[in-house]
Amino acid sequence: MSDSPLxxxxxDPAVVLATGFGSGFARRAPGTAGTLVAVPVAxxxxxxxxxxxxxxxxxxxxxxxxxxEHTSRLCGGGDxxxxxxxxxxxxxxxxxxxxxxxLWMALAFGVFRAFDILxxxxxxxxxxxxxxxxxxxxxDLAAGALAAxxxxxxxxxxx
Numbered sequence: 001m002s003d004s005p006l007x008x009x010x011x012d013p014a015v016v017l018a019t020g021f022g023s024g025f026a027r028r029a030p031g032t033a034g035t036l037v038a039v040p041v042a043x044x045x046x047x048x049x050x051x052x053x054x055x056x057x058x059x060x061x062x063x064x065x066x067x068x069e070h071t072s073r074l075c076g077g078g079d080x081x082x083x084x085x086x087x088x089x090x091x092x093x094x095x096x097x098x099x100x101x102x103l104w105m106a107l108a109f110g111v112f113r114a115f116d117i118l119x120x121x122x123x124x125x126x127x128x129x130x131x132x133x134x135x136x137x138x139x140d141l142a143a144g145a146l147a148a149x150x151x152x153x154x155x156x157x158x159x
């Protein structure tokens with residue numbers, strides 16, 4: 001790690017954000033560790049009105065493209081495992097409009113992680129063909145959007 005361009009990661013605010021405050025350095029499941037960072041943010045966000053939730057997610061997405069691009073370039077390009085801000089953004093997309101309950105947040109966590117790991121259909125296409133900060137973010141945003149769709153249908157069906 002001392003030879004790594006991220007050896008002093010805590011000194012660069014963009015890298016701190018891109019690595020989910022260091023959670024991306026987890027030895028096992030860094031994406032899951034990064035997603036966990038988003039849970040307290042989601043818990044607060046779900047008490048806000050839908051327009052405020054959407055505004056927060058929009059800001060997170062724009063910021064994410066910038067910090068992921070910066071950190072990716074420091075690492076020589078590509079979607080490095082230590083970059084987990086995309087998981088944070090994807091999870092926030094997944095919970096938009098859900099009831100503020102631990103049950104729905106846990107369901108969103110599981111469904112989002114499943115789509116992020118399995119990368120069905122268009123998510124896999126995005127992951128393979130779109131690069132840079134936008135590409136790093138876009139596949140997780142697609143996983144979050146697909147999770148949100150599944151969760152909203154489930155919430156609607158349960159009444």
